[in-house]
Amino acid sequence: MPRLRLLILAFALPGLLACRGERLATTSRERGPVIIISIDTLRADHLPMYGYDKVETPHLDALRGDSILFANAYSHVPLTLPSHASVLTGLLPPGHGVRSNIGYRLNAETPSIPGLLKASGYATGGAISSYVLRGNTGMAAAFDFYDDAISNRSGVAIGNLQRAGDATSAIAKTWIERHEKQPFFFLLHLFEPHAPYSAPEPYRSKYTHVPYDGEIAATDAIVGDFLAFLKTRGIYDRATIIFLSDHGEGLRQHGEPEHGIFIYRETIHVPLLVKLPGRDRAGETVTAPVGLVDVLPTIAELTGVQPPAKLDGKSLLAKADPQRTIYGETLYPRIHLGWSELRGLQGSQFHFIQAPRAELYDSTADPAETRNVLADQRRVYSAMRTELERYGNDVSMPVNVDPEEAKKLAALGYLGSVQSTPAGPLPDPKDRIGDIAAMSQATGLLEAGRLDEAIETYRRIVAENPRFSDAWNQLASTLARAGRYEEAATAYRAAIERSPSLATEFALALASVLLHLSDYDDATKHVALAEKTNPGAAQVMYARIALAQKDPRRAETHARQAQTDPGQALTASVLLAQSLAEQNRPAEALALLAQTEQRARTEGALPLESLDSVRGDALARMERFDEALPAFRRSIADFPNDPSAYMRMAIVFAVAGRPAESRAILDEMVRRNPTPEARKLKAKTLTELGAGG
Numbered sequence: 227m228p229r230l231r232l233l234i235l236a237f238a239l240p241g242l243l244a245c246r247g248e249r250l251a252t253t254s255r256e257r258g259p260v261i262i263i264s265i266d267t268l269r270a271d272h273l274p275m276y277g278y279d280k281v282e283t284p285h286l287d288a289l290r291g292d293s294i295l296f297a298n299a300y301s302h303v304p305l306t307l308p309s310h311a312s313v314l315t316g317l318l319p320p321g322h323g324v325r326s327n328i329g330y331r332l333n334a335e336t337p338s339i340p341g342l343l344k345a346s347g348y349a350t351g352g353a354i355s356s357y358v359l360r361g362n363t364g365m366a367a368a369f370d371f372y373d374d375a376i377s378n379r380s381g382v383a384i385g386n387l388q389r390a391g392d393a394t395s396a397i398a399k400t401w402i403e404r405h406e407k408q409p410f411f412f413l414l415h416l417f418e419p420h421a422p423y424s425a426p427e428p429y430r431s432k433y434t435h436v437p438y439d440g441e442i443a444a445t446d447a448i449v450g451d452f453l454a455f456l457k458t459r460g461i462y463d464r465a466t467i468i469f470l471s472d473h474g475e476g477l478r479q480h481g482e483p484e485h486g487i488f489i490y491r492e493t494i495h496v497p498l499l500v501k502l503p504g505r506d507r508a509g510e511t512v513t514a515p516v517g518l519v520d521v522l523p524t525i526a527e528l529t530g531v532q533p534p535a536k537l538d539g540k541s542l543l544a545k546a547d548p549q550r551t552i553y554g555e556t557l558y559p560r561i562h563l564g565w566s567e568l569r570g571l572q573g574s575q576f577h578f579i580q581a582p583r584a585e586l587y588d589s590t591a592d593p594a595e596t597r598n599v600l601a602d603q604r605r606v607y608s609a610m611r612t613e614l615e616r617y618g619n620d621v622s623m624p625v626n627v628d629p630e631e632a633k634k635l636a637a638l639g640y641l642g643s644v645q646s647t648p649a650g651p652l653p654d655p656k657d658r659i660g661d662i663a664a665m666s667q668a669t670g671l672l673e674a675g676r677l678d679e680a681i682e683t684y685r686r687i688v689a690e691n692p693r694f695s696d697a698w699n700q701l702a703s704t705l706a707r708a709g710r711y712e713e714a715a716t717a718y719r720a721a722i723e724r725s726p727s728l729a730t731e732f733a734l735a736l737a738s739v740l741l742h743l744s745d746y747d748d749a750t751k752h753v754a755l756a757e758k759t760n761p762g763a764a765q766v767m768y769a770r771i772a773l774a775q776k777d778p779r780r781a782e783t784h785a786r787q788a789q790t791d792p793g794q795a796l797t798a799s800v801l802l803a804q805s806l807a808e809q810n811r812p813a814e815a816l817a818l819l820a821q822t823e824q825r826a827r828t829e830g831a832l833p834l835e836s837l838d839s840v841r842g843d844a845l846a847r848m849e850r851f852d853e854a855l856p857a858f859r860r861s862i863a864d865f866p867n868d869p870s871a872y873m874r875m876a877i878v879f880a881v882a883g884r885p886a887e888s889r890a891i892l893d894e895m896v897r898r899n900p901t902p903e904a905r906k907l908k909a910k911t912l913t914e915l916g917a918g919g
Contacts, residue, residue, distance in 0.1 A: 257409040258503050259402075259465040260343065260525055263452070264313070264413065265445055266306055266356060267420040267485065268471035270299070270497045271593075272442060281439040285450025289469060292501050294510045296542065299498035300517050300552040300572050301473040304485040306358045309472035309518060310365065310415075314338040316522030316537040318553055318617070324364075325557045325622055328731050329759070332364030337534040339522050340411060341368035346531045349410040353397040355417035357387030360793050362761070369413075373397045375792040375829055387793075390830055391416035391448040399455050406459055411525075414452065418445040419475065421484050438477060466528050468521060469499040479594065481659040483666065486558040488655060489570050489579060490595050491587075494554050500524065500542055514546035515574055517553070548574050551610070553617055559655045560621060561727065564693025566652040567621060571610050576603070578610035582654040586610070638751060653691075661687060665697060672700075677708045688720075695725040699732060702739070707867070709901020711742045730756040737767050742903060746771055762791020762798075769801045778808035796826050796834055804840045812844035819844070833864040839871040846878045854878055866898045873911050880915045888915065 270276045274283055275290040276297070302312050303319050311317075311324040311332050324330040340350035351371040359365050359374065366372035376389050398414045418441045424430065425440035429447075433440030449469075456462040474493045476482030485493045498516065501508075519539030526533035527541045538553075551571040559565035570579040577595065579585040586600040586607050600607050668683035684701035688694055702717035718736035722729050733755035740749035749771055757764040765788035772781035782805040788798035799822040807815040819841050826832045842857035855878060861871035872895035879888035892908040 257347070257529065259406070259409070259461055260348075260411045260529065261456075261465055261467045262313070262339075262411075262413045262521070263449060263467065263469045264310065264415045265419060265449075265469075265471045265497075266415065266417045267473065267475050268442065268445070268497060269474035269477075269492055270471070270495045271492070272439060273497055275499075276497065280436065281433065281442050283442065283446040285446050285453060286469070289449070289453060289467070289501060290499055292505045292508045293467070293469070293499040294502070294507050294512060294542070296498040296500070296516050297511055297513045298515045298572075298574070299470070299496050300515065300554060301471070301494045301496050302517060302519065302552070302554050303556055304473035304489060304493040304554075305556070305558060306356060306472050307363055307365075310359060313470070313472070313518045313521050314340070314365075314368075314413075316519050316534070316539040318519060318538045319555055320618060320620055320622075321536075321538055323622060325555075326561055327358045329561075329728060330363070331759070332367070334364055334367035338368045339525055340370075340413075342522075342526065342531045342533070343409075343411045343529065344368065344370065346529065347409060348529075349405040349408055350412075351398075351401045351405070351410065352413035352415070353394045353401070354413070354415040355389050355391055355394045356415065356420070357793055359415060362791070371401055373401075373792075375795070388417040388420065391418050391445060392451070393830055395448055395452045398452065402456075402461070403459065406461055409529075416445055416448060418442075418448070421475075438475065463505070464503050465501070466503060466525070467499075467501040468524070469497065469501075470518065470521070471496040472518075480656070482662065486556060487563070487565075487659065487662070489554045489556055489568050491572075491577065491589065491593060494572065498542075502528075512542070512546050513574075514548045515550050515552050515572060516542055550574075551613060553614075557621060560652065561725070562694075562696050563655070563658070563661070564652065564691055564695070564724075565655045565658055568655065569614060569617065569619070571614050573610070576606050576610065578607065578614065580611065580614055581656070582651060583656070584611070638755075658691070661691060661694065661697075665700070668700065668704075672704055672707075677704060680704050681708065681710075692720075693724050695721050695728055695732075698724065699735070702732075703735065706735075706739050706742070709899065709903045711739050711903065714739045715743065730759045734760065734763055734767055738770075741767075741770060741774055744774070746775055762788050762794035765791075766794050766797055766801065769798070769805070773801070773804060773808070776808075778805040781805040782809070796822055796829075796831055799825075800834055800837050800840055803844070804836070807840060807844040807847060810847070812847040815844040816841065833860075835865050835868060836861070836870060838864070839868065839874060842871065842878070843874050846874065846881075851878055851882055862894075869895055869899070869904060869907050873907060876911055877915065885915075 272278050272281065274287055275295060301309050303309050305327050307327045308319045308324040311322045312319065315322045315336050315338050319325050322332060322336055324332050344350045350369045352369050353373040357376045361372050361374045376387055394416060395414065398412060402412060419438060423437035423441050425444040429440040429443040433443060453462060456465065473485055474495060475485055476488065476493055479492045480488055480490050482488050517539060520542045523533050523537055523539050524542040527543055551573040553571060555569045557567045560567040566582050568579060568581050570577065575588060575590045577587045577589045584600060585598045586603055587595040588599050664683060664687050668680045671680035671683060681701065681704050684697055684704060687697040688701060698717055698721035702714045702721065705714035705717055715736060718732050718739060721732045733752040737749040737752040740752065753764050753767045765784045769781045769784035769788060772784060782802060785798045785802035785805055788794045799818060803815040803818045819837060823837060826834050838857045838861035842854040845854035845857060855875065858871045858875035872891050876888045876891050879891065892911060896904045896908050
């Protein structure tokens with residue numbers, strides 16, 4: 227008996243030891259639901275489950291209790307689009323080719339989680355909360371359903387275009403209800419912790435000292451509601467739920483207010499939970515380093531699908547490897563700022579960052595990474611540097627500078643005057659991070675309406691760093707806002723000359739400025755630069771040009787094409803209504819505007835620029851002046867910088883025999899917009915009305 231007991235213990239001991247901490251999972255190959263909940267911009271060290279005590283997240287804490295927590299999970303790039311590409315493909319950025327949020331597209335042929343599961347009989351759906359993840363970036367290609375109806379709005383950077391998380395969650399719940407009887411995969415993406423931090427009440431008031439934490443608390447409530455839905459439908463217990471973030475947030479810890487520039491822990495250390503069916507391994511913690519590329523092979527193992535042959539990740543359910551290092555990079559400084567790119571490796575103890583002045587941190591003793599220990603750890607530095615070399619140093623610039631686009635740029639006189647890839651060593655981002663503070667100062671001046679001071683600040687920044695494309699962009703947009711369109715066009719051209727790889731980002735904005743200058747031919751040529759990579763926005767701009775040229779039929783054609791792009795559909799519908807009104811079809815225009823307004827209300831996208839102005843015009847064409855005037859007033863209240871409502875209202879007053887009010891509304895336009903263009907429009911309108919200048 228003693229010998230038998232020893233034999234039993236000998237066979238049982240490995241299994242008993244595996245039950246502790248980082249053990250192998252009993253792989254479940256049941257075809258249960260698979261759900262990824264991705265929270266944008268969520269730092270791991272701002273969650274109670276990672277030891278933070280300044281925010282309450284009861285719903286995430288409960289999910290943690292049912293899940294395996296990965297204490298040291300890392301993003302491979304602190305940017306939304308490339309990070310999600312790594313999650314879905316199991317490949318590092320050099321492997322899937324998406325290196326930044328702008329100018330890159332995920333190849334539809336690249337194997338991905340939704341594609342693999344679809345081939346295995348799963349229904350696949352996704353709903354996202356950020357315009358950066360819109361479907362035409364390649365993200366939607368493998369999904370059966372992909373809701374990205376987030377409207378593009380003029381004057382808003384694409385990184386800040388979003389929809390409320392509860393609206394996205396509602397879309398997810400509706401789709402899941404329709405597919406819960408079959409195997410399904412769903413990606414739910416929430417954007418709440420992203421700047422600007424403006425959580426709804428009661429979280430805004432509760433977290434006034436750290437608004438970012440208020441956004442986290444609000445996110446917790448949205449996730450809690452979604453998980454409650456899964457439980458009510460009987461889905462939660464049988465589902466695999468993977469909770470993660472694409473990257474963290476700087477919060478000025480190393481001088482960076484947001485993310486994308488640095489790859490310190492605050493922007494790459496992310497939360498990661500895996501809730502298995504039946505709460506298997508609930509409450510466990512894995513401390514070995516893991517990466518977001520590990521999500522695909524994990525799902526492949528759990529569902530029994532065959533993973534692609536070449537992956538950079540490995541299953542999170544495999545035996546933990548404390549010696550593993552996780553690759554990270556950011557090309558954003560090089561592409562957008564004219565600084566050096568950064569690459570690095572994060573291990574269990576040390577974090578190595580390859581930069582013009584390399585850095586090495588002891589993450590265990592110094593998790594805030596305040597002391598560079600490279601001089602004291604030369605062997606570690608040498609070993610990690612050698613290991614990093616195997617990832618290569620490729621710097622793939624945005625895909626839009628292909629031969630076809632290069633020809634368009636050359637025809638417009640851009641290529642050749644300035645090198646698109648700078649020669650010689652580039653500045654170390656940590657040495658130039660102060661420029662970001664100057665940008666923040668200029669933005670503050672802009673928000674305070676001190677446009678001339680903001681313009682001068684931006685000019686100083688680009689004088690010191692001519693390759694700072696984001697500063698050129700802000701300078702140009704501020705000049706345009708001030709009505710200084712000739713100068714704005716010059717600034718946009720300078721941005722394209724210095725960063726032709728970002729030409730499509732600037733081309734549409736330049737086309738809008740050229741439209742103000744009535745240079746329709748040059749505007750059209752610049753729109754063509756963006757037609758391949760951003761077809762919906764290009765069609766919108768073509769429609770605007772056609773309307774300016776008094777060609778509503780052509781505008782109608784372009785607006786209808788733009789309606790097929792979810793991000794442009796609302797704007798396109800307003801332009802379509804305008805083209806209908808100008809073709810003497812005001813009743814059709816009004817019906818379309820009512821439908822558009824209802825959709826915008828459903829999507830939380832109100833107010834829509836020009837909607838009430840176009841409505842007023844359509845009503846005026848039907849001689850319903852008493853209804854037209856309030857519509858113009860609403861438009862002016864919401865968009866005081868849009869001249870169309872003032873001009874149309876002035877015409878209605880003149881037709882109604884109220885010349886004093888006609889002149890008064892034009893005076894108001896100039897008072898609110900003291901620009902040369904506004905004064906010219908006033909004079910032109912008065913002349914056309916026969917009222918003199």
